[in-house]
Amino acid sequence: MKKKVVVSGIIMSLVSFSGMAKQFVLTDSEKGIAVGDWHVSNQTLNIANSTTFSVQNNVLKGGKQAGSEVITITSGDFIIKLSPTRGMGILSVEGEGIRLGWDSPVNEVVHPSFINLESRGGLGWLDGFNEMMVRCGFAWSGHATKADNMVYTLHGRAANTPVSKLIVDINDYAPYTITVKGLIKENTFKKSQLETWATLSYTPGSRSFIVKDTVTNQSDYPRDYQIIYHSNFGTPILEQGARFIAPVKQISPFNHYAISGLATWQTYLAPTPNFDEMVFNVIPYADKQGKTQVMLTNKDGDKGAGIAYNINQLPVLSLWKNTDTLKQGYVTGLEPGTSFAYPVTIERQQGRVPQLAPKQSVEFSLTYSLLANKADVTAYEAEIKAIQGTRQTSVLDKPLANE
Template identity: 55%
Template sequence: MKKTLVLTALACLISAPVMAKTWALTSADSATDLGNWKVTSNMLKVKNQNFSIEQKVLHGGKQEGSKVIIITSKDGLTITLSPSRGMNLLRVEGYGVRMGWDSPVKEVVNPAFMNLESRNGLGWLEGFNEMMVRCGYEWTGHPVTADGQIYTLHGKAGNTPASQVEVEVSDSAPYEIRVRGLVKESTFKKADLQTMTELRYVPGSNRFALHDVLTNHADYPHDYQIIYHSNFGKPILEAGARFIAPMESISPFNDYAKAGLKEWQNFAGPTKGFDEMVFNIKPLADENHHTTAAVINKAGDKGAAIQFDTRQLPVLTLWKNTDTEKQGYVTGIEPGTSYAYPVTIEREQKRVKQLQAGQSTQFDLTYTLLHTSGQVDDVVKKIGEIQGSTPIEEIETPIAKE
């Protein structure tokens, strides 16, 4: 038995036909929305896995009307994402470990209550609490006014509700779950960038994958940028925690970060008065162009790792924000096409990419929640093999100045 739902022609590019059951949760084209919805492994008559997928519509405060989708695997992970907020991942939990952090922003803020141009283009911060937020795609980085407009902090995709959302579950073992959402950045006389996001998860596993396809639907070429802003706090982040990644070089984002260059790999505990320190990294990759970056706790038995393709995402940003817990004690591992400088600087330094009319590009990342010392050791070994004998160049001067 095969049930299919074709969202767009682009969906056909994302995955080949599989034996699966599919549910359309949202469709702007047909003005439909299932609202509160749930399916379980019992309902699907799956006997050797225990999982559920649920959509909830939230109420109260600035999250009024926001939606979340929660994938729960009894022997694996609980993954929470928000179709209302660009299909961002809010948090991932399992095995007594969490990927995510505690932001002062507690609600899943509905973009209807956001003003990205407030605070001189920093309004994005009023909804920022995700484990992973897509910063892009029309632009990303720090805010700047240029070309007669305000390029607000980290673009608009992360505050754009998905126009179409569907859930798919394979009919056979290992019963892979796929959640897809179409995020449109379409503006008259400007951009028509559309991203089909996809999260893939096998119940019982400690990892999941993202597969995003960005397409320029306009008749003209258009620039694009993306940073996968991936954020981790306690229990992984703590005094003595470490960041590891194979790299050719690392440099401070600005003069303030220069003071922390020699300690880039190590994290402090919550420190009042600590401003954010950001570092620009040029990663190394293996023969398949894959690389891995990770943050691990002091004991070396918990962590989070991200694997990505450096042909798709050639640069890496490390964001250290070890301020107080109430202020937001967090670090970010951020694979991207660009660093976090304003788009004007990224253009000057030729890191802004472009899609021709009708052209598509894709981004593939795998996130692993590390919950044993053996898993941590495996990641440390993999990163060490990629690094090999290549020395890490610590460049003391920032590559740009805002």
């Protein structure tokens, strides 16, 4: 069934009404749909018995963010912001007075048309980087390098690809779970036809949300892919004495500079001038189903962020400690991935660049949790400790590779 409805003054295409979910198509390049500014809430949908919620889309204006869209999901004081124009990257999450995210010197949601990924020797991605979670991938990821007669630009193209389709589903029954999904096409003649449905699901009233991505190789040939879920947290969780907690099988320094930070990998410094960044390559333990989880907690253990996922999907994790000054971007990245952040050439050599067969899909699922108090933090840490159990952590004192 297909009909037109008017919600909060904007005409939308209500593509399906299954009795199970209301579906709102905000963008569809095939059907010529891009609704722009848009808003629904439990009230406009005549849902009386729900935790309050709203979902809105805004087209930004001014500077290098002109034309960028931002979806805001709100439920009570819990607010998730993501940008379909920037590959469904999650800008920030707030709840209980705690912010997941960080303060980048890049303080606009930069539209991809202003980004030249090849600039600064392949570091153009840094002109837009400010997300709480940015997908590094999918045709390649990692540090920039020249190989194969091209520049593999830093962390790939997905984050600077506007979605071709953008759909908001809201379950028609309690607890009215909201799902925002966007289609990211990395299509280049002869080179790439990876298409990714990137999804965020949130249940009103909750303090966690699920990221679920399906990457499909639409081509007739096997294709390499990589993904790093570059998940970034600054203040108020990150602070001097904040801790990174994970069930760690092996940890090693990314490069020589990180060797000096190996002894203190579990804790963080205050904002530290000239610290720049230290990166550690982590191989987590998991339970028998492959489930693992990692977290960041503040010093007092009453604020935190956790990520739960499966190491069969994402076997390695980059721990990025960028505890430089506040203005420089005081932030740490907990980055589950198929790969470490070495250039794709090194990742290939070391066997961390998987392939998709023609038409094959691969799914990644991560649950992000805002840990709002001591009980939350303690419980989450206990789950991590249970995964580690009595198993040892191997600390390598040399980098896996020289970049």
